[in-house]
Amino acid sequence: GAEITARNIDNLSQHFPMCMAHLHRSLRRDSHLRHFGRLQYMLFLKGIGLNLEESLIFWRSSFNKITDDTFNKEYRYNVRYSYGDVGGDSNRRSGGHSPYSCQKILTEHAPGPGDAHGCPYRHFSMENLTSLLRASGVTDPQVLHGVKEDKESQKYHMACNRVFEHLHRKELKRAKDDGVMTAAQLETIVHPNEYFKRSYLLKN
Ligand code: SF4
Secondary structure (H helix, E strand, O other): OOOOOHHHHHHHHHHOOHHHHHHHHHHHHHOOOOHHHHHHHHHHHHHHOOOHHHHHHHHHHHOOOOOHHHHHHHOHHHHHHHOOOOOOHHHHHOOOOOOOOHHHHHHOOOOOOOOOOOOHHHHOOHHHHHHHHHHOOOOOHHHHHHHHHHHHOOOHHHHHHHHHHHHOHHHHHHHHHOOOOOHHHHOOOOOHHHHHHHHHHHHO
């Protein structure tokens, strides 16, 4: 599989759940993400194995409309803080912040206008969610209908897992036929980093 480096993130984003795919697209479109978007995405990337050095390269090159000086003043510290490279003793000892679970993303800091963080299954209108899904290769009317029903009954994880199963149907079938599916792989995904890990393993 591809190495987890700053320049491979575009390629690796094929394995991202919709929350992170949307953050990645927004970052590429705007060359910027607002505070909670940066946190949610930065910690997710840390969780997939992007180290501090590569993370600094990634954020510096992604925020490509600002000067080095602005980046160093306004953003560098936060990246280092997230990795536990600076901050108080307890932040250093704990290695910074942990990546956010779906539960946290679904319930804390609901996004407002202009924000790109949150969970699309919960925080997007059905229309915007459908566009995002279509752009990510989910066009099957039955799957889209299932997502709509999940969303209406507030089963956001179900929608996310439904999309995962759809996007990986060939790989999942092969793994099942080969008898290599473990119990853990059949459990519902409740963390964006678990989504990535499973997708990456199935497709590599
Ligand atoms: Fe992301 Fe979790 Fe929402 Fe899926 S259910 S899009 S992994 S926050």
